[in-house]
Amino acid sequence: MTVRSARSSVTVPLGEVAPPAVEPTPMRVSEERYVLTPIPDPVFDIQHLSLYYGEKPALVDISFQIPRRQITAVIGPSGCGKSSFLRCLNRLNDLIDGSRIEGRVLLDGQDIYAPTMDVNDLRRRVTLVFQKPNPFPKSIYDNVAFGPRMMGIRQRAVLDEIVERSLRQAALWDEVKDRLHASALQLSGGQQQRLCIARALAVDPEVLLMDEPCSALDPIAAGKIEDLMVSLKENYTIVLVTHNMQQAARVSDYTAFFYMGHLIEYQRTTDLFTHPRVRQTEDYITGRFG
Amino acid sequence: MRKRTIPRWRAEATPLLGLCGASLAMALLMTVAMLGLIFSQGLGLFWQKRLVRLQLRDGSRWLGEVWSRETVPDPTTGRPVRRIALHHGNRDLWGTAFRWIDEADVVGWEYPPDAVRIERLAWGPAFGQPRRVWVGDKPFVDPVDVRDPVWQELFASVRQDRRVLQDVEDQIDEVNDRLERLRRQELRLRYRSASDPSAQAALQAEKARWERVYGVLALRRTTLIERLQQYVLEVTAADGTALRIPLAQITAVIPANRMGLGERIRLYARRYWELITENPREANTEGGVFPAIFGTVSMVLIMSLAVVPVGVMTALYLREYARQNWLTRVVRIAVNNLAAVPSIVYGVFGMGFFIYTVGTAIDRTFYPWMAPTPVFGTGGLLWASLTLALLTVPVVIVATEEALLAIEPEIRHGARALGATQWQTVRHVILPAAAPGVLTGLILAIARATGEVAPLMLTGVVKLAPDLPIDDRFPFIHLERKFMHLGFHIYDVGFQSPNVDAAQPMVYNTTLLLLVIVVALNLTAIHLRNRIRRLYHGGSM
Ligand SMILES: Nc1ncnc2c1ncn2[C@@H]1O[C@H](COP(=O)(O)OP(=O)(O)OP(=O)(O)O)[C@@H](O)[C@H]1O
Ligand SMILES: [Mg+2]
Numbered sequence: 001m002t003v004r005s006a007r008s009s010v011t012v013p014l015g016e017v018a019p020p021a022v023e024p025t026p027m028r029v030s031e032e033r034y035v036l037t038p039i040p041d042p043v044f045d046i047q048h049l050s051l052y053y054g055e056k057p058a059l060v061d062i063s064f065q066i067p068r069r070q071i072t073a074v075i076g077p078s079g080c081g082k083s084s085f086l087r088c089l090n091r092l093n094d095l096i097d098g099s100r101i102e103g104r105v106l107l108d109g110q111d112i113y114a115p116t117m118d119v120n121d122l123r124r125r126v127t128l129v130f131q132k133p134n135p136f137p138k139s140i141y142d143n144v145a146f147g148p149r150m151m152g153i154r155q156r157a158v159l160d161e162i163v164e165r166s167l168r169q170a171a172l173w174d175e176v177k178d179r180l181h182a183s184a185l186q187l188s189g190g191q192q193q194r195l196c197i198a199r200a201l202a203v204d205p206e207v208l209l210m211d212e213p214c215s216a217l218d219p220i221a222a223g224k225i226e227d228l229m230v231s232l233k234e235n236y237t238i239v240l241v242t243h244n245m246q247q248a249a250r251v252s253d254y255t256a257f258f259y260m261g262h263l264i265e266y267q268r269t270t271d272l273f274t275h276p277r278v279r280q281t282e283d284y285i286t287g288r289f290g
Numbered sequence: 291m292r293k294r295t296i297p298r299w300r301a302e303a304t305p306l307l308g309l310c311g312a313s314l315a316m317a318l319l320m321t322v323a324m325l326g327l328i329f330s331q332g333l334g335l336f337w338q339k340r341l342v343r344l345q346l347r348d349g350s351r352w353l354g355e356v357w358s359r360e361t362v363p364d365p366t367t368g369r370p371v372r373r374i375a376l377h378h379g380n381r382d383l384w385g386t387a388f389r390w391i392d393e394a395d396v397v398g399w400e401y402p403p404d405a406v407r408i409e410r411l412a413w414g415p416a417f418g419q420p421r422r423v424w425v426g427d428k429p430f431v432d433p434v435d436v437r438d439p440v441w442q443e444l445f446a447s448v449r450q451d452r453r454v455l456q457d458v459e460d461q462i463d464e465v466n467d468r469l470e471r472l473r474r475q476e477l478r479l480r481y482r483s484a485s486d487p488s489a490q491a492a493l494q495a496e497k498a499r500w501e502r503v504y505g506v507l508a509l510r511r512t513t514l515i516e517r518l519q520q521y522v523l524e525v526t527a528a529d530g531t532a533l534r535i536p537l538a539q540i541t542a543v544i545p546a547n548r549m550g551l552g553e554r555i556r557l558y559a560r561r562y563w564e565l566i567t568e569n570p571r572e573a574n575t576e577g578g579v580f581p582a583i584f585g586t587v588s589m590v591l592i593m594s595l596a597v598v599p600v601g602v603m604t605a606l607y608l609r610e611y612a613r614q615n616w617l618t619r620v621v622r623i624a625v626n627n628l629a630a631v632p633s634i635v636y637g638v639f640g641m642g643f644f645i646y647t648v649g650t651a652i653d654r655t656f657y658p659w660m661a662p663t664p665v666f667g668t669g670g671l672l673w674a675s676l677t678l679a680l681l682t683v684p685v686v687i688v689a690t691e692e693a694l695l696a697i698e699p700e701i702r703h704g705a706r707a708l709g710a711t712q713w714q715t716v717r718h719v720i721l722p723a724a725a726p727g728v729l730t731g732l733i734l735a736i737a738r739a740t741g742e743v744a745p746l747m748l749t750g751v752v753k754l755a756p757d758l759p760i761d762d763r764f765p766f767i768h769l770e771r772k773f774m775h776l777g778f779h780i781y782d783v784g785f786q787s788p789n790v791d792a793a794q795p796m797v798y799n800t801t802l803l804l805l806v807i808v809v810a811l812n813l814t815a816i817h818l819r820n821r822i823r824r825l826y827h828g829g830s831m
Contacts (some may be wrong), residue, residue: 092707097613124709134700146718147708149660196704203708 030260034277035266039065039254043207043237044089048103049092051084051261058084061103061259066254071229071238072218073248073269076258077284082241083131085258089239090126091119096154105205124151129198131211131241133192135184135199140176141183143195147203153247160200171228183195190221207237214247226251245285249273328805330771332798338554338559341405341417341546343528344376344391345398353417353528354378355546357791371770377791380411380527388791401547405434408525410535411571414792418525418533420543425520434523436543447538448521450505455514458507464502467763472497474660481659502742565799569756574783575793579800583807584758585671585751585773586740590811591719592675592769593682593739593745594732600679601686602721602728608687609694610716622691629684637745640677645669645749671759672769677749678742682735689734693727694720722822729819733812740808743777753779753786776804 007014042065052060056080066072074082084093091112105112112122112194135143144163153159163180167173172194176187184195193213200208210229214222229238229251242248245286248255248269255269257278265272265281292496299305339355346352357375364371372393381387408416422432423444434441476493479486518538527532544557568578612618649666658663666672697720706714743751752772759771784790784797 090707092703094704095706120709120711122709123707127709128707129702130700130707132700134698134704136701136704136719139720146705146710149713150705150708150710150718199708 026272028279029262030163030264030278032278032280033262033264034281036254036268037065037266039067042066043068043069043108045106045109046103047106049085049086049088049105050102052079052100052102053096054098058261059088062263063103064256064263064266066237066239067210068237069233069235070253071233071240073244073249073252073255074239074241074258075243075248075255075284078243080258081261082258083211086128086211086239086241089207089209090128091117091121092128093230094119120156125204125205126207126209127203127205128209129193129196129200129211129213131213131215133189133196133216135192135195137183137185139181140184140187140195141180144198144202146199151203162251166198166202167195169196169201169228169232171224172198190217192222193217193221194225194228197225201232201236205236208232208237211241212243213240215243245273257284259284298805313682328798328801332795332802335795336558336565336800338544338546338549338557340401340405341407342376343398343400343402343405344374344396345400346391347395347397351528352376352378352389352391353402355407355417359393375791377415378528379407379415379417380413380533381789381792382416383527383531383533387414387789400402403547404435404545405547406525407546408523408535408540409541409544411541414540414572414576414789416525416533416535418527421524421526421532423526423537424522424534430521436545437548445537445540445543446519448518448540451514452538452766453516455511455518458511458514462504462507462511464763465500465507468500469497472500477659486652492704517559531538562799566803570754571730573787573789574753574779575787575789575796579774579776579779579796579803581756581758582774582776582779582800583803584760585755586776586804586807587811588759589671589675589678589746589773589775590736590740592671593678594736596679597686597735598728598732601683601731602690604683605687605690605694606716606720609691610712610720625684625687632746633681633742634748636677636681637748640680640749641669644673644676649673668770669748669752669772670770671750671773674746674750674773677745678739681745683740685734685738685774686728686731689731690724690728693724693730696727697723722825725822726819729815729822731820733815736811736815737808740804740811743775743776746775746778751775753778753782772781776800776807780804 044066046065047063049059049062050057062085072084076082087093088105089099089112094103101113107122107126111117114128127147136146138146141163144166145159148159148162153162164173164177167176174193175191176182176195184192187195193216197208197210197213214225217225226247229240232238238254240248252269253264256266256282257264257272257274259280265276265278267277272281273285276285282288317599341353342356343351343353353660356376357377359372359374361370361372363369374390374393374396376391377388378384379387402419404419405417406420408418410416420434420436422793423430423434423441431440431444436442472493476490476497479489479493515538519536521537522534523537523540523543525535527533549557565578566583567580569581570578570579608618608621645667649664649668649670652666653660653664701719702715703724706712706717712716750772752774755772755774757768758775759768759770760766780797780800783793783800
């Protein structure tokens with residue numbers, strides 16, 4: 001029902017207004033779907049997830065599984081709900097007034113929207129690196145130590161150890177080890193993004209959600225972060241939102257294609273980019289729209 | 291094709307820009323003029339002028355300092371007349387200390403080298419020529435010269451005696467204080483249980499003991515005063531009258547016409563030092579303003595302690611916790627409008643709410659034995675500070691809200707995404723980031739509060755309160771005490787005193803001090819803000 005309403009609300013006015021000379025944009029959700037299932041050893045099992053901001057649906061009936069210790073890429077045109085989807089996985093949407101979800105999200109078989117769930121604990125297990133670097137206006141050290149401190153770790157030696165390990169994992173240690181107590185805002189954009197990754201790693205999560213971590217970076221910095229993700233795969237499950245198809249193809253194992261709040265196709269990355277099963281996916285990855 | 295050209299002046303709005311610039315210049319000019327007046331007047335008034343003796347056509351003679359000169363139209367002929375305002379002092383002789391003299395009437399104009407200005411504890415300064423020192427009814431130093439070691443030695447020893455007297459008076463104060471406390475204890479005892487004779491008796495014995503101590507000290511004081519009263523300086527006033535001033539009354543003898551530049555500068559510095567360290571005398575027109583400085587500063591500090599937590603918590607609630615809906619909007623509009631309520635209204639509210647409601651309730655609950663004397667049920671430092679906190683809390687709320695608004699939602703969500711609770715986020719991320727904004731609010735609040743007088747007059751400021759609200763006597767901080775304030779002092783001395791001319795130096799210099807204090811308090815807050823900025827937003831920790 002929601003699918004139909006979403007479709008009609010978009011197609012009807014556009015069909016009337018758009019002059020025929022303009023390149024016809026297929027602003028229509030394909031009826032075809034392809035979702036690979038089951039996935040071996042899933043961390044997340046998402047079942048019929050819908051998300052509304054007020055009355056407006058942002059995600060519609062999403063179901064798929066995210067594999068453990070793999071990189072899963074989420075692609076799709078701007079505004080299709082990729083960030084909203086990530087925020088569903090650690091209940092960050094709870095902070096937005098008027099948001100509401102339907103369906104279930106199981107983390108290791110446990111419904112994260114169950115009333116018994118400890119949300120703050122969940123957010124430490126599943127932590128999010130934002131699209132825009134958002135270091136706190138504090139020193140580099142305090143940024144990384146923030147999460148552990150909030151968990152109650154006070155001993156200096158332990159914190160020192162965590163800070164160094166996280167910064168090393170985020171490939172930032174060598175650049176900042178001499179100025180740990182300088183303000184984080186003095187770092188370059190790419191360094192700030194890696195700092196935010198280090199900050200997320202410091203709480204020792206199981207899943208790392210990354211929302212376009214390279215969008216603000218130059219190719220060299222982006223390359224560093226890509227290498228970083230591949231190296232982190234050994235220990236962490238990563239869900240990566242990206243606009244960069246090459247990047248998704250390079251680093252991810254599975255890829256989900258979202259379109260206007262719908263999951264159109266979900267496959268192994270190699271398959272999705274070489275043999276897309278759905279026409280709309282093909283159009284998107286070959287750059288015919290989006 | 292016709293091309294329509296817009297004149298350059300209209301396209302670039304040059305006249306408007308000119309008007310803006312001119313307004314800015316006007317505003318600056320007015321401010322500078324006012325500051326200039328205060329500074330030039332204030333700073334000049336403590337400078338020791340030479341003493342002039344005027345011989346008038348009618349044969350009278352006047353000795354004093356030329357205060358100012360002006361040209362006014364003659365009331366009958368309308369022709370301009372130049373006249374002099376002369377500060378001739380000796381109010382005990384002539385009832386006034388100032389007079390206008392037409393320059394046309396002056397026939398002789400001289401600066402007698404031995405003329406002196408005498409600062410004394412009563413009647414304002416005296417002007418004249420010193421003749422001799424009497425002890426009892428015998429001339430002791432005759433003639434006297436104030437530059438002579440004999441006089442200086444004598445004056446020094448009298449001052450020494452006066453210090454001893456001061457010590458004795460301080461001790462008497464302390465005994466009085468103790469007696470007052472015993473009296474309160476007695477009242478409390480009587481209130482609690484009328485039938486506890488042993489405690490009553492102990493208290494009476496204690497009281498009797500201190501009353502005896504008081505007797506001893508009082509005797510000592512009388513003796514000292516009698517001894518001090520024996521030394522009298524005889525001065526010839528301008529009209530030849532012999533003026534007899536007890537040495538004990540004299541604080542300084544200034545040979546104004548024989549002073550070098552160095553001496554003048556030292557005298558000038560000493561007068562400022564007295565102004566900021568001493569208690570007022572003579573209906574506040576002389577002496578210092580120390581209690582007023584102390585009262586102003588402690589009031590602002592207590593206000594800050596109250597206004598920052600309340601303002602910050604309100605803003606936090608409005609921005610971080612409450613849902614944004616019509617109710618928060620109404621509250622916000624109300625808060626903004628509170629800033630526009632006239633301050634006297636706050637004064638009335640402070641009196642009605644803090645003093646008569648809260649204060650009376652405190653008195654009934656904690657000090658019932660003191661009835662009918664109010665303790666907190668009357669104006670005092672605490673109530674005045676809280677009233678000003680109420681007056682300035684909108685400023686702090688608005689500034690804090692602005693600071694919170696400037697923090698990007700990504701920062702908040704970033705902390706929450708790491709598993710921090712809302713309170714942890716507020717405490718460790720939001721508040722530190724907003725702290726400079728909060729301090730900006732506090733700076734504005736201080737600037738506003740330091741200058742407020744009207745609400746204070748209803749809630750605890752008085753003309754004279756030598757007992758400071760913080761002192762070395764238990765319990766050290768006396769928030770219920772009335773206090774003095776520089777702003778009120780200006781009003782009182784400048785416009786309520788019977789001797790307005792004599793108060794002039796006081797008014798200008800008190801204004802100057804008030805400005806200095808506002809600036810100093812603000813600089814402190816700005817310094818604090820910059821340090822916090824460096825701490826959280828850049829540089830090292
Ligand atoms: N806080 C919010 N309140 C209301 N609507 C929102 C909110 N956040 C996102 N939306 C809407 O939800 C839809 C999905 O937004 P989302 O940010 O998830 O897109 P996205 O795929 O991440 O886009 P981009 O690639 O541009 O980041 C959009 O139509 C957006 O307008
Ligand atoms: Mg996004």
